[in-house]
Amino acid sequence: MISMPELPEVETVKRTLAPHLLNKVITSVEVFLAKAIKPGPEMVQKELPGKRIIEISRRGKYLILSLDNGQKLAFHLRMTGRLLYLHRETPTAKHTVIILRLNDGFDLRMVDQRKFGTVNLFTDDDPPKGLKNLGPEPLGDEGAPWLALESLKKAAKRRTAPIKALLLDQQVIAGLGNIYTDEALFLAGINPARPANSLTEEEWKRLFRAVREVLTEGIRHRGTTRRDYVDGRGEPGDHQHYLKVYGRRNQKCPVCGESINYSRTAGRGTYYCPHCQR
DNA sequence: GTCTCCCTGTTC
DNA sequence: GAACAGGGAGAC
Numbered sequence: 544m545i546s547m548p549e550l551p552e553v554e555t556v557k558r559t560l561a562p563h564l565l566n567k568v569i570t571s572v573e574v575f576l577a578k579a580i581k582p583g584p585e586m587v588q589k590e591l592p593g594k595r596i597i598e599i600s601r602r603g604k605y606l607i608l609s610l611d612n613g614q615k616l617a618f619h620l621r622m623t624g625r626l627l628y629l630h631r632e633t634p635t636a637k638h639t640v641i642i643l644r645l646n647d648g649f650d651l652r653m654v655d656q657r658k659f660g661t662v663n664l665f666t667d668d669d670p671p672k673g674l675k676n677l678g679p680e681p682l683g684d685e686g687a688p689w690l691a692l693e694s695l696k697k698a699a700k701r702r703t704a705p706i707k708a709l710l711l712d713q714q715v716i717a718g719l720g721n722i723y724t725d726e727a728l729f730l731a732g733i734n735p736a737r738p739a740n741s742l743t744e745e746e747w748k749r750l751f752r753a754v755r756e757v758l759t760e761g762i763r764h765r766g767t768t769r770r771d772y773v774d775g776r777g778e779p780g781d782h783q784h785y786l787k788v789y790g791r792r793n794q795k796c797p798v799c800g801e802s803i804n805y806s807r808t809a810g811r812g813t814y815y816c817p818h819c820q821r
Numbered sequence: 822g823t824c825t826c827c828c829t830g831t832t833c
Numbered sequence: 834g835a836a837c838a839g840g841g842a843g844a845c
Contacts, residue, residue: 621840622840623828638829661841721838810824812838
């Protein structure tokens with residue numbers, strides 16, 4: 544089960560969960576995978592009951608619940624994590640990580656087959672490292688810094704590593720994963736292996752526009768479901784039908800008809816058209 | 822900067 | 834029965 548929630552998927556989960564979770568009170572907590580819970584299951588079980596959820600937000604690939612006492616709960620789904628709003632009587636799924644019981648008879652449940660996902664209870668004066676070091680939001684978001692083309696170029700200035708590695712670096716841009724990175728580079732006509740500091744002014748403009756476009760389209764199609772990504776209501780997205788290169792090894796490039804290549808770049812499986820992407 | 826590890830289901 | 838999928842932490 545591969546799902547890879549990136550920015551558009553987490554944004555869709557947020558939008559589908561928000562109406563159900565807003566102003567609900569957490570009545571109790573059940574932990575099934577202790578190591579995923581930070582600072583620890585005891586802390587979460589002690590702090591959460593009685594707290595009201597006053598906001599549901601997203602920052603990069605983190606989904607964040609704000610509680611009425613100033614505490615926040617951040618979920619990171621990594622590759623196979625799901626967040627679901629389910630009736631209390633629903634049987635507990637295999638690989639369930641945590642269940643937050645709510646005062647409306649429903650639960651917020653995190654299920655994660657590969658157990659990479661994390662749940663982090665924190666306050667703003669002591670955010671988890673990954674969240675604290677997160678780069679700007681490519682589409683802009685409530686209160687978060689926005690990505691500017693200038694900051695992207697600045698980050699690339701001394702980097703000879705592949706442009707793909709730069710786009711995947713969450714400290715440079717928040718929210719891109721393997722799928723949308725490959726799609727953005729295709730749309731911009733840039734080879735993923737190009738050294739980040741080798742892009743021309745024109746290429747930077749195309750890439751900046753492409754990143755924003757693929758993410759916007761991904762959200763519009765309610766995310767990409769490769770195998771099992773589902774939103775907060777358990778429904779798959781549609782964006783897999785719109786991918787131009789990702790997962791299409793040896794298939795025809797939708798622009799030029801040449802065969803799409805698969806290689807390993809920045810430590811990740813990488814799909815690109817050698818003819819269209821230079 | 823790059824590599825390894827974490828983890829399990831799917832694919833080869 | 835091994836290789837593979839990959840986000841991010843930590844090691845080097």
